[in-house]
Amino acid sequence: MDWVPMNDLSRSVSLHREELLADLVDTLDSGWFLLGPRTTAFAAELAAYLDVPHVVPVGNGTDALEIALKALMPDGRTTVLCAANAGGYGSVAARRAGFAVSYADVDPATHCLDPDDLAARISDEVGVVIVTHLYGRAAEVDRISEAAHAVGALVLEDCAQALGGLTPAGRVGSLADAATFSFYPTKNLGALGDGGAVATSFDEVAERVRRLHQYGWDTKYRIADDGGRNSRLDELQAAVLSRRLPLLDDWNSARRSVISAYADAAPDGVRVLPAADEGHTGHLAVVEADDRDALRAHLEAARVRTDVHYPTPDHQQPGLDGGGVVLPVTERLSTRVLSVPVFPELRPDEISRVGEALASFRP
Ligand SMILES: Cc1ncc(COP(=O)(O)O)c(C=O)c1O
CATH class of the missing domain: 3.90.1150.10 (Aspartate Aminotransferase, domain 1)
Structure with missing residues (x-):
């Protein structure tokens, strides 16, 4: 008897193989592989879907977390707080961004960050709380934001597993100060390789993310922000994501x-x-x-x-x-x-x- 697999990505490719091939060939023939019209179009489509003004595509979901954490961290704060059951991505990104990490416990019913435990453990060193919508379930962003904002911390939604979630307060990814996404191939919206994005409703946060994802540049070759890096979605992946959204x-x-x-x-x-x-x-x-x-x-x-x-x-x-x-x-x-x-x-x-x-x- 065949195994029932955890995943079989060839099945979703075969659903629309001809369209995908045409998109890939068009992109190839366009001769434009980074920061081109397909990436711009996908960012606009995802922003419209989420109902947020800004989406900045980046190289993967972990880069998205790292860049968003740097963009959000209030001056003088040193620490990121997150759940400890979400695969380690938030911790790894926080360490890469140069921050300390602290943890709060999760709710046994939802497996997502427990707002009461968070309120009890959060300190005024914490500048950003990452709330992961674990396994795809929308976490209690409103109560978490209340506890975080009370001590001057901002809230970042990790939506790597939760793109498409819809709550009475709006789409998952539009509920806090910023949000991150992964388009790793097994994600609900998967690319044919790595991909990620940061979304936010705040112009200043978006501008900072835009700078930090490209060397800290505000204009070409002018480094305005320290701590920048190179993390970009490519045009082939953007074309695939637009086809699949x-x-x-x-x-x-x-x-x-x-x-x-x-x-x-x-x-x-x-x-x-x-x-x-x-x-x-x-x-x-x-x-x-x-x-x-x-x-x-x-x-x-x-x-x-x-x-x-x-x-x-x-x-x-x-x-x-x-x-x-x-x-x-x-x-x-x-x-x-x-x-x-x-x-x-x-x-x-x-x-x-x-x-x-x-x-x-x-x-
Ligand atoms: C909750 C969560 N956050 C972040 C990531 C990191 O995304 P990526 O693999 O694109 O770096 C993943 C998945 O890999 C994830 O499941």
């Missing part, structure tokens, strides 16, 4: 249906994190179980691929200094979570196989 809402809705099917099938004792409404993009299908390893072995025996997002919290990573912080919920969840396959082109027979494998597990 109109398909995103349907893809996200297909992902949510897959996760809902798993929720219906799961036995007592296996919790499927819900992805019931448009506040969730269905990026990852994550289940929680007391004996995660036994569930994993059971699924793999049924030839269903699994993964863990993420096995080691940031504050326990060997290459990061967690400073001895204790995060009980984060630590407990890292032993309980298991990801099962979800992508828009997953076939009905594959969805049923995952559902049956979940249903036949005895916790």
Whole structure:
């Protein structure tokens, strides 16, 4: 029996292979590969989709975080605060930007930053709070912003897993002081390589991001800001992203249906994190179980691929200094979570196989 894969990117390519090939050939023939009309067009399309005035495309999601953190950090502040269960990207970007990192715990129901724990732990050294919409679920940005703004810190949404999420307050990515995106190929809107973007409603933040993503230049060859770097989306990726953006809402809705099917099938004792409404993009299908390893072995025996997002919290990573912080919920969840396959082109027979494998597990 074939494996049910965690992902198969060739399926989404085959959906519109001819159009993609034509876009790639057009870009090739145009002879314009960086900072051209396709990047400009994609930035405008994404800004319109998010309903924000500014989108600056960059090289990848981690660069987007690093550049946005530098652009946002208020003078005199030194520290970035984030959750420790979101894969380490915020911590790595903060360190690259030259800032210290501190952590708050997450809510056991949502797995996203817990606004009450954040309010208890935030200090006036913190200049930016990163709120990750983990697994695609919209986090509580309003309550987090309230706690952050109360001590003079700004809020950056990490939307790498959550492009397309829609909340009563607006699109995920338009809810805080700035937002970052990744177009890594397995993301809900994926490129054929690396890509990323920063979005913001604030003109000054956008200008600073524009400078920092190109050497700190305000005009050609004039370095106005220290700490600049080179991080750009290329025209080929921009063309692909423009082709795919109109398909995103349907893809996200297909992902949510897959996760809902798993929720219906799961036995007592296996919790499927819900992805019931448009506040969730269905990026990852994550289940929680007391004996995660036994569930994993059971699924793999049924030839269903699994993964863990993420096995080691940031504050326990060997290459990061967690400073001895204790995060009980984060630590407990890292032993309980298991990801099962979800992508828009997953076939009905594959969805049923995952559902049956979940249903036949005895916790
Ligand atoms: C939550 C989150 N933030 C940031 C990133 C980093 O994006 P990239 O791989 O494009 O650097 C990723 C994914 O890789 C992610 O899942």
